[in-house]
Amino acid sequence: MERVRSKWFWISAVLLPVLFAAIFLLPTILAGSAETKRVVVVDATTPPLGARVTAALASGGAFHVTRVPGGGPRVIDSLVQEIGARRLDGMLLLTDDVVTNGTAEYRGSNVSSLRDVDELERVLSATVTAARLERAGIDPSVMARAATPLRLVTRKVAGSRTTGESSAQSFSLAYFMGILLYTAILMYGVNVKSSVLEEKTTRIVEVLVSSVRPFPLLLGKILGVGAVSMFQILIWGVAGRLLLGGRAALARWLGGLEGAPPFFEIPHVSTATAAVFVAYFLGGFFIYSAMFAAVGAMSSSEQEAQQAQQPIALMLLLSFFSLFALVANPSSTFAVALSLIPFTSPIAMPVRWAAGDLPPTDLALSLLLLVIGILGVTWVAARIYRVGILMTGKRPGVKELIRWVRAS
DSSP states (O other): OHHHHSHHHHHHHHHHHHHHHHHHHHHHHHHHTOOOEEEEEEEESSTTHHHHHHHHHHHHSSEEEEEEESOOHHHHHHHHHHHHTTSOOEEEEEETHHHHTOOOEEEESOOOOHHHHHHHHHHHHHHHHHHHHHHTTOOHHHHHHHTOOOOOOOOOEETTEEOSOOHHHHHHHHHHHHHHHHHHHHHHHHHHHHHHHHHHHTTHHHHHTTTSOHHHHHHHHHHHHHHHHHHHHHHHHHHHHHHHHTHHHHHHHHOOOTTOOOOOOOOOOOHHHHHHHHHHHHHHHHHHHHHHHHHHHHOSSHHHHHHHTHHHHHHHHHHHHTHHHHHHOTTSHHHHHHHHSTTTHHHHHHHHHHHSOOOHHHHHHHHHHHHHHHHHHHHHHHHHHHHHTTOOSSOOOHHHHHHHHHHO
């Protein structure tokens, strides 16, 4: 209740959906509202190549094109001065080398715009290819029909039925699930550590343990922060669903979408997938929160706690850095091993679930091992917590931690 009543809780709950809305909409709006560049084509090619390039660039809408035949040092120098004075955005220098060697030159005030460079390369490549075919006596229209790109439609098979999920949707679902699980587990686990460390350094815990036993205090702290995290994720989930459902209408309301690229394919999240996500988030939160609580209990300052938490964070990073390997081959020995180890399964198993069709036995075994891991880690963390919350001074070593566990 203390965390939920904080204004920063609600600020963070609102800001994240706003941030995601900006991530989804801004690239589309900016791509659709880009200004038309003023470009001069200095044509020193054999006709009609230069005229074709000029017409193709003008028809694309990205450039306002003017063609200058011939061209020499004086013409180029004058155009450079026009670019420097901001009356012109760039010039494209064309010679017959563009056909023989595939070489052309673009000079402009901004040569880092990927959109402009890609458009120039696309138009030049298509026009030069057609010119080469004509010189070889081949009809370019025949080659264009032969080179029509193939569209491979992918559909995922789950169980004994074919779903409507494409490869892009399957990858997006697995990738974003991995990122969300990693971020949420690490963020809320660190919150537990900070809460324990704050009560220890301010000596509030000395008052608490006089009326509450250490283990119920630790368990209540983990459950309390866990409830806060689930509440905040619920807010983000509802906001995300509303955002994705009304993204097209919102984008049209903001305007500037003419010619903008389409939105990415949104994956379908089934009830089973949502259940797997919640189960492994809770499992990962409990096992890592217990370890972070132990770190907070045995540390006397934030600097000590940050050093002590590094091995814990590295275990979580291992599965996070393995996302692409898990998505590429969810049935590999490496992926199966990560999904069975309790410290990596909270990320590895949901990613495997989203990326491939897993047998129920793998999921059941992973959950069983995760529960066993939670019980074992919580038991050890509670014993460290019981002694560490009242200890100050130098951070204990491994031998002393083992002695704490045995003595408790």
